[in-house]
Amino acid sequence: MAATKKKLKPNVSSEELQKYYREMLLIRRFEEKAGQLYGMGHIGGFCHLYIGQEAVVVGLEAAAKDGDNRLTSYRDHAHMLACGLDPKGVMAELTGRKDGLSKGKGGSMHMFSKEKHFYGGHGIVAAQVPIGAGLALANQYRGEDSVTFTYFGDGAANQGQVYESFNMAALWKLPVIFVVENNRYAMGTSLQRAASTPDFYTRGEAFGITGAVVDGMDVLAVKAAGELAVAHCRAGNGPYVLEVKTYRYRGHSMSDPARYRSKEEVKKVKDNEDPIDMIKEMLTQGGHTTLDDLKKIDKEIKKIVQESADFAIVSPEPDLSELYTDILV
Template identity: 65%
Template sequence: MAAAKNAGQSKAEAATPPAEAAHRPAPNAPQFTREEDLHAYHEMLLIRRFEEKAGQLYGMGLIGGFCHLYIGQEAVVIGMQMASVEGDQVITGYRDHGHMLACGMDPKGVMAELTGRRGGYSRGKGGSMHMFSREKQFFGGHGIVGAQVSLGTGLAFADHYRENGKVSLTYMGDGAANQGQVYESFNMAALWKLPVVYVIENNRYAMGTSVARASAQTDFSKRGLSFGIPGEQVDGMDVRTVREAATRAIEHARSGQGPYILEMQTYRYRGHSMSDPAKYRSKDEVTKMRDEHDPIEMVRKRLLELHGVPEADLKATDAKVREIVNDSAEFATNDPEPDPSELWTDILLEANA
């Protein structure tokens, strides 16, 4: 029995493709204008620097609980947002800080929530995984794996019912894609032709197990075939290919044709959470991905070589971004903690008589 088990593990491990082999860059990526590349560079750099600072504050004990960083995956949410329009909704799992910033939420409010302060988006009671902004059409941050998929489908149902022309951008990871409620949501979304784009951020390892060892079907773009949901694999490390695919998918959903699945082939540089040493992959693998496929460095190189942007200008952008992030950290560490009376708020919603 043990021998059979070990043999099965060896076979699975042998079949596990390295991240480099699984990453297939688009051969002919669409081109960005100078302004589009500058925008993408600034927005992705803001997420990168913010997450680096969050990691520092966590290490200092100023952020408690779980903390999942988005470093390496920035091109996915920025490319998606570049293709969306005002009013489209965003909902995601617990690796959510990047999505908040991409939606235009204030870095000070996000960082203050991470440190559990009054000025946080959930008044210091939600932490890293539970922040919302109705104003920015961001509906969370959800700690339960896959829970946001059914909620995002519900947002799309409301859009369909109200005929408001909005699209729900519902994000999940490769691990969440194996949850049962995901397929219940797929069924209903296809049945009623709901305006939802399911974005599967395949960063290869879920909580720490390679997709080849955890998923019988590793092409996540095919997960909706039995429901008639079209899908495609996308180079999630290139913001240009993300924006191009997102434009197609969002138009499909907005035009009344129903849901669409985008599998973003991306990669996280850090562990699953701050407590994860990520020993299930080699340091060489991470280094190779950073050196050859880093989403921010690719844009930086285009700005220098293709658009002729002076390096001094990019350094100025980095300095500006660092200032924004440092200001958010300063605010988050000096803002007062919630009053104990906050324990009894946001519990019951009473309808007006």
């Protein structure tokens, strides 16, 4: 993975580094808590955790501006937290309560926020890809300079509709960034076993789409790569494919024991490439921040997450009358 690292790190302030640290930690603690609540029976169905991948969405959100759209698959909690949605609303949706982002009717995989331009939360692998291109079409139609971050995994990258979308996005020069979150496993199938060519950033080439690959464990590298992609799209050059190499520590979903990979493999990534450890090291080594400062942040985050969990458990279930609402406008 080291070989693919882009050395694009700009000078960053301690405040900025702390911001990323805080955002990534929030995602990790939130997801750990969600895992715990799942184990306790408060969260049902499927629950796909983002632990290990935090630098991807935090880095790319740092490259976005107001009005930009984002959407992803069912592994979506982090994308909502990163674009500023209240953890309480997200957690309460996971527990299926009335104060959840979708009033408890969407669940872990199906959440949306028009206010934050977060367009799901899609349970069907790769369905979000043409939808992202369509959001970009709407921006282009109205003459806006917004871009759409369309996240999908290395598994989704093999779906036909991805290439249908590539073709039309290139043909119509749609301002969409196709972000391939390559976490090496499509559920239980390693990319070596699923993908005839492992370099997803090259998969737009046939359509004339510029592609790049970046180390997704390094939030500053992701941000820098994101800025290049955003600049490309905003300038009216059409779509961009950005492969972000990352790793998920947990199973595909809560019910996946992840027997398809060795414990050593996971441990190796955790020990050597952890995105949060990496930024922690930068902060402390550079003398920007003391360990005490970081502990303070840890404590704050812990509190936010605990409050979201408490809220998500006490929030009532939706009223039974909600069964028949929101079917049609």
